[in-house]
Amino acid sequence: MWISEIMLQQTRVEAVIPYYERFLSRFPDVESLARAEEPDVLTAWSGLGYYSRARNLQRAAQEIVANGVPSTHEQLRGLAGIGPYTAAAVGSIALGLKVAAVDGNVIRVISRLTNDPSEITAPATRRRFAEEAQRLLDPRRPGDFNQAMMELGATICTPRSPACAGCPVSRFCAAREAGTERSLPVKLKKDVAREVALNVAILTERTGKLKRVFLIRRKAAERRLAGFWELPVKDMLPGWRGREAGHFTHQIVNDRFGVSVWCGKAPMVLPEGEWFTTEDLPGIPLSTVARKALAVAGRFAAALNTPSLKR
């Protein structure tokens, strides 16, 4: 429950499943996760993004090994990387704790059930809706109640087209009665994502051959991706020319990266880094941008009839 809830933060269920299975087969219990080397944990997490989640997961595993398995909401909240929602979801489903789990889906359902037009990013509104969810919680089956509320929001009471005709709680729903369900919840418009252009360079030993690629290591001071391997960017290679292999976009929080992938023979002078064979790549922590760029380069190489990158 704990691992899946952490993986599901900001990531869709379908995307999480293969990572979840791989992670659990690599770290089948809390002890193995607690004593693992951090690069192994980051490698198992590679591709899921938001890597602070993996580091916190390991810190929490170490706390559990040291202090025992938590049994209260407060103890769960005290673990690294566990906020109020995750503590409530894990606590109610795994431990039967009577605490309502309130995520965006539940906020939407509550705003409609109560026909409340308050702006939902306001802390006072979220607090009031959380109290309402707690009031509604079935104390006999808190885990089932929380999952039902989340599922209702995810599948029936959806943001744009709530399926009120088939909704199991439509007779208690004030918004349905007032005909306001589509205008709720009220939410301020988000800032528009910042566009960022990024030119990454896939340096090879020989033109058109992708047997080894050059990577640089992110510095310990860079909190988000510290310890990860990354592709150099073109700005680090003055005068270097490559061929454009493709382009993709990648969103991180409020930044939307437009990534151009350039391939070519490495220049004589290189920034600090290391060469890796393509067989090495699955075994090292690589950022999601680097993985996507290498996939683009692999397709480009295949199109040129050169050996493609193994993933």
Ligand code: SF4
């Ligand atoms: S009746 Fe409609 S608006 Fe109300 S909870 Fe159900 S799906 Fe949502």
